Amino acid sequence: MSTPTRRDRLREATRTEIKTHARRQMAELGTASISLRGIARDMGLTATALYRYFGSHDDLITELIVDGYNAQADALEAADAHLPHEAHAQRLLTVMLVYREWALEHRTDFQLLYGNPIPGYTAPGEITTPAAARNMAVIIKIIYEAMEAGKLVLTPPHDHIPPTIQQHLENSRWYGVPPILMYIGTIGWARIHGMIMLELFDHTPPVIGDTTALYRQEVINLMQSVGLYLPPD
Amino acid sequence: MSTPTRRDRLREATRTEIKTHARRQMAELGTASISLRGIARDMGLTATALYRYFGSHDDLITELIVDGYNAQADALEAADAHLPHEAHAQRLLTVMLVYREWALEHRTDFQLLYGNPIPGYTAPGEITTPAAARNMAVIIKIIYEAMEAGKLVLTPPHDHIPPTIQQHLENSRWYGVPPILMYIGTIGWARIHGMIMLELFDHTPPVIGDTTALYRQEVINLMQSVGLYLPPD
């Protein structure tokens, strides 16, 4: 409609302030410990006042989740955006490295998105799923463009999809992406996700020592297995 | 010392009953919702009575965690035990499939072991870590035996370890296992872990459809990449 009024702007500022405090509280005490009373205390407000800004505790959490997915996807897209469009290997590596960096820099947000559910809370899928899909989309998009540029080399085992999955992928195409790309994208995502989850929850075997190198090497191996090589520098 | 008395046996029975109820409560409401009062309610006891059996809420959780790790490792070892010792590929495949099955059959236990920490609880590492290491050990052991039997074929990229990791692995050897095996074992574990985590928390892209096939194929690919092939049946 019209430009936001002064009140609207103040209101927006307070909303984001509430979410900032929620995130800090979550970072200190864990995702399950986000509490309206706690936030109000931090802000010097009554708990009741927060109901002016969020319908309920659950609404706040949902918004934190959606914000989280979007922030992560924004980070990926931003990293991708200032690389040469034709440098597919570099773009993919960068995006996957940024994926991990985001996770490590926003540990509790990442846990909120991909970890245990919060007791008593169930995410409303209609709101949450579209935002969640954006991250995967960034990865798929780069692989897709690499394929269109004729750079993808699919050799065994990555030229083969288990039949049940093949069929399922054909039945439910996702934005016209070829099944093999969805398959490779999923495998790739699962791999980096596993490493990050282990690292985040302190389960990477300590004898490894350098988790950054472990991750980077795994990403490079993954890319090479579909024919994407980094230029020698 | 001597045989357990009648009282000792009753006591043990009550302890396990408490843990059973704790697990059920956790399965229904999430790992963060284990409560002494809730368990007592379920058992028709006063909350105070539980203090006869567990020092505190945290002690109970620690014991659930240790039990969980051990149950999982037992399942892996049992599955491995009744396969021919020389059938390394089959053993590895089986163990990794059982790893996932255990996770899916004991979802909340798996979350307790590998997911978000419980608010206000910190696991005592001295107690928890040894039990945690058993699972990894089962996998490493099979790879190790395959190598000793001369069945492991290490080709690029799996013959190469990033230098920092190489060095770290050499400095802190783990039961005399060669660095390359620790490295491959870790990568393998991270891969299957990632798939399971995605599946457990409902993040596997729905277009895939058959998560069992996805997992199985990934395990087979992983094994083939180090030269382990299943016999044609």
Add this chain to the structure above:
DNA sequence: TGTACATCAGTGAACGCGCGTTCACTGATGTAC
């Protein structure tokens, strides 16, 4: 420009619920002589 009214932010008391943990106790089960 000034007044009357509507909108909104925030308060404070209250409801009803949950939790872990302590403490002094009762009553049953087992043990020593």
Add this chain to the structure above:
DNA sequence: TGTACATCAGTGAACGCGCGTTCACTGATGTAC
């Protein structure tokens, strides 16, 4: 075999704390005429 005592399981009241949410309210900010 019978009695006296010690051990243990479980009780019930209480402490002190947390939480989300409702409701009727005050007082400031903005809006319409």
